[in-house]
Amino acid sequence: MDISKNTLPVLKIENLKKSFGDNHVLNGFSLELYKGENLVIMGKSGSGKSVMVKCLMGLMQHDSGTIEIMGNKISQLSQNELNSLRTQVGFLFQGSALYDSMTVRENLEFPLRTHPERLQQKEVLVEEALENVGLKHTVDLMPDELSGGMKRRVALARAIILKPKIIIYDEPTTGLDPITSKEIIQLMSDIQQKYGTSSLIITHDIDCARVIANRIILLIDGINYVEGDFVQLSKSIDKKIQAFFK
Numbered sequence: 001m002d003i004s005k006n007t008l009p010v011l012k013i014e015n016l017k018k019s020f021g022d023n024h025v026l027n028g029f030s031l032e033l034y035k036g037e038n039l040v041i042m043g044k045s046g047s048g049k050s051v052m053v054k055c056l057m058g059l060m061q062h063d064s065g066t067i068e069i070m071g072n073k074i075s076q077l078s079q080n081e082l083n084s085l086r087t088q089v090g091f092l093f094q095g096s097a098l099y100d101s102m103t104v105r106e107n108l109e110f111p112l113r114t115h116p117e118r119l120q121q122k123e124v125l126v127e128e129a130l131e132n133v134g135l136k137h138t139v140d141l142m143p144d145e146l147s148g149g150m151k152r153r154v155a156l157a158r159a160i161i162l163k164p165k166i167i168i169y170d171e172p173t174t175g176l177d178p179i180t181s182k183e184i185i186q187l188m189s190d191i192q193q194k195y196g197t198s199s200l201i202i203t204h205d206i207d208c209a210r211v212i213a214n215r216i217i218l219l220i221d222g223i224n225y226v227e228g229d230f231v232q233l234s235k236s237i238d239k240k241i242q243a244f245f246k
Ligand SMILES: Nc1ncnc2c1ncn2[C@@H]1O[C@H](COP(=O)(O)OP(=O)(O)OP(=O)(O)O)[C@@H](O)[C@H]1O
Pocket: 020, 023, 025, 043, 044, 045, 046, 047, 048, 049, 050, 051, 052
């Protein structure tokens, strides 16, 4: 995949700040994600990764800084405009987050409910999304009939059903065994190749970062402490950076 930094970033966060009282979580965090890129964000537990993602998705109000998705500053958008922009962003939640009382088909159809123009194609979209993750045969099953790895695949199918330009993965391999993790990472790569998506991947999983990252940003002390590729960062002599690569 050709990653061109000469084009505008599909996602840009600039000087993002967010505090809860005296707890200054984000102190000027910035990133740029380019078309076709896999950008991994790593940070210790409690470093503010989820807060950053919530601000990015418009689910939490940030104190200052700017967030631009495909050139649109999200703070300047109406709710309708924001909803429409959200269709360009797929989200794989931590731990899959399927609706247990819904079949696989109903889980996949869920993101379509706010897009009446897509509802006519729902059969085709569900089938295509499940085919991409190798699970067409599960369409009428309930989530509790699936293994953990299958649930994660279905969640991935749901994240891509609207063919988003950007996918945000929140801990995509957490709770999976090493072999299933590898399969999920391979699927993430396949989807990126097929649709030319750009991915922002929040992970603790060093193997995931090694395999998939074009670039890694370490979120430390509320800022983008350092960025580089896996090899560059893993050779760093900075103790704060080394701690991630032990
Ligand atoms: N709604 C909230 N109200 C108050 N404090 C919050 C809120 N959400 C998050 N925080 C605080 O912000 C900090 C960062 O939390 P966050 O969940 O973003 O960490 P994280 O990096 O995602 O951690 P983990 O890897 O464990 O998921 C924590 O100190 C947390 O207590």
